[in-house]
Amino acid sequence: MNKCTTILGIRFFAGNVQEAVAGAADGGLILAPSGPGMAALRENRLYQEAVENCDIALPDSGFMTLLWRFFKGGSLKRLSGLKFLARLILEDEVFRAEQNRFWIMPSEEDGEAYCAWLRKNGVNVNPSECYTAPFYNPGEIVDGGLVELLREKQPRYIVVNLGGGVQEILGYYLRQSLPYRPAIICTGAAIAFLSGQQASIPPWADRYYLGWLLRCLKAPTNFIPRYWNALRLLPLLCRYGEKSPPRANPG
Secondary structure, three states: OOOEEEEOOEEEEOOOHHHHHHHHOOOEEEEOOOHHHHHOHHHOHHHHHHHHOOOEEOOOOHHHHHHHHHHHOOOOOOOOHHHHHHHHHHHOHHHHHOOOEEEEEOOHHHHHHHHHHHHHOOOOOOHHHEEEOOOOOOOOOOOHHHHHHHHHHOOOEEEEOOOOOOHHHHHHHHHHHOOOOOEEEEOOOHHHHHHOOOOOOOHHHHHOOOHHHHHHHHOHHHHHHHHHHHHHHHHHHHHHOOOOOOOOOOO
């Protein structure tokens, strides 16, 4: 993975989706940092540590890529977690042929919907491959039961379907805790878009950076404040550029 563009201390993958999927087959932590998440880098040490030390960071935020191209030029293009996960699940022969996968679900209800969609699209899933995550408190995440389960099963792919700000910290914890190198894929709500649990984002909307708008139209009280907070990314990029921003409260 040598095609990278460093932004705020995060090495963003600058290749295409086929190359990213191929790179995931080698294992490691694959993240898709959101604009709101990056805007809060200085307030969340654990999140910042995870995104700065992941193996593949997908440039998922259309707002970030547009700002970067405006201020710095270059040719960094958005590569959404949705596009990556869809290619991995629906088209990648290595992933589809692999029987040793593991899915971390946000709830039993969502897990059932995701599994139904996966089976409908030719990916067999059984209950032993799924783990319903407990509520993780903000801050450091420790889940010894999950680590022991993964040590026993040693799946090649671990797909984390949790919310931003949690999945990155959990994924980094798993990478540091496991004695082998699986692909730990943290693309959050991407599978919810594919399965219809959240606002459907057609390929054209994803291509033209409009996924945020469809989410806001479907659930305005949830997503308008979130994306409004992402505007803090503008002064952060202007001030720090490629550099990792220091903590807002170092103590």
